Amino acid sequence: MSEKAFNEKVFNWQLNRKMDYKYPESRPVKQAAWVFDTNKCIACQTCTLACKNAWTAGKGQEYMFWNNVETKPWGFYPLGYDIKILEKLGVQKWEGDKYAGKTIFEGAPYGEEILGWMPEKEDWAHPNIGEDEINQQIKDKASFGLPHTNWMFYLQRICNHCTYPACLAACPRKAIYKRKEDGIVLIDQDRCRGYQECVRACPYKKSMFREYTGNSEKCISCYPAVENGYQTQCVINCIGRIRISGFKSTWNTPREDNPIDYLVHFAKVALPLYPQFGLEPNVYYIPPIHVPEVFNKQLFGPGAKKAVELYHKATQDKKLIGLLMLFGATDRIVHSFKVEGEISDGQCIGYDEKGVEIVRVPLTEPVIIRKEYDEQLDVQRFSVT
DSSP states (O other): OOSOSOOEEEEETTTTEEEEESSOOOOOSSEEEEEEEGGGOOOOOHHHHHHHHHHSOSTTOTTOOSSEEEEETTOOSSTTHHHHHHHHHOSOOEETTEEOSOOTTTSOOTTOSSOOOOOOGGGGSOTTTTTTOOSSOOOTTOOOOSSOSSOOEEEEEOOOOOSSOHHHHHOTTOOEEEOTTTOOEEEOTTTOOOOOHHHHHOTTOOEEEETTTTEEEEOOTTHHHHTTTBOOHHHHTOTTOOEEEEEEOOTTSOOTTSHHHIIIIISOOOEESSGGGSSOOSEEEEOOTTSOHHHHHHHHOTTHHHHHHHHHTGGGOHHHHHHHHHTTSOSBOOOEEEEESOTTTOEEEEEOTTSOEEEEEESSOOOOOOOSEETTTTEEOSOOO
16 A cells, blocks of 8 residues: 555564554463474374364355365465465565565555455365375486475464454454454454455455355364363364464463473474464464475475474474474363473473373383284284384
């Protein structure tokens, strides 16, 4: 716009600078957050079905996948959701760890507040497009190495429950709000009139319109469970144990014994998706270690290279190993953790909000080799691992 759309200046720690936003900075007491390890995902879609069964099994929700797993670089839900907004945003740049480009709040064209686009109905029709497709055709005499010449990886996506949600800023009815107690972003179904400005504004396209009710809907962070100390459905049903959810402290007061804080602010191995959009999303990813650095940087920002290096050296950090073992080990929210012993024989212990132990896992997964013949049961075993 020729005139500034937003007069408020808020600090975005992921960009390491202040930026324009519609409303004053107002951070929750604690922020619901997630960490996904892209290196362990097998795209079984158990998370997708768990979410679908819990929240979007109703009439008019058939096309909705609040949780989806897409294959990068060719997978999108809806079609081209990130490519289109990246093209609209144009070439931008990072100067070290500071973003020197424009966000979607700062790069809006004349007459608009937010740089966005509205998907067509057909764009939602192919949630699994590009599954398992690699970046390019395998050439003759191709060799194997890191990063891979031919590659793909699985990207798990839910609503980011952003600190500066585009959906919230775009809603003319003020039907979207961010809860002060936990930072969960929700749509007030009584106030919503289905204008779909939230759908247009969200660069991740995680606000979706339901024609049957005439309202927009989105991931609710399984808040009935979260309010009772449990992790979200997509997390507890993940058979690959790639996920953990909990609460993140504010960026300037992180706690080293908080699992999310440690992964994001101390180890810095977990990074946000497309931080350059400016929303300060609260879903964090451990980047894939086999993907070219330039692609990881585009998705996860300038910290991607170091995060991959740290993941390679994870065994040098007992706390990091302990937390990775803690993924999927309990359905309860782990508010704090402690590591005891060494990598070979140590344990990671998780505690609830009151400091009561709720889970204990080994730092090294035990390997048990069973004898081929069991004398007690008088049977031969086919599998001895």
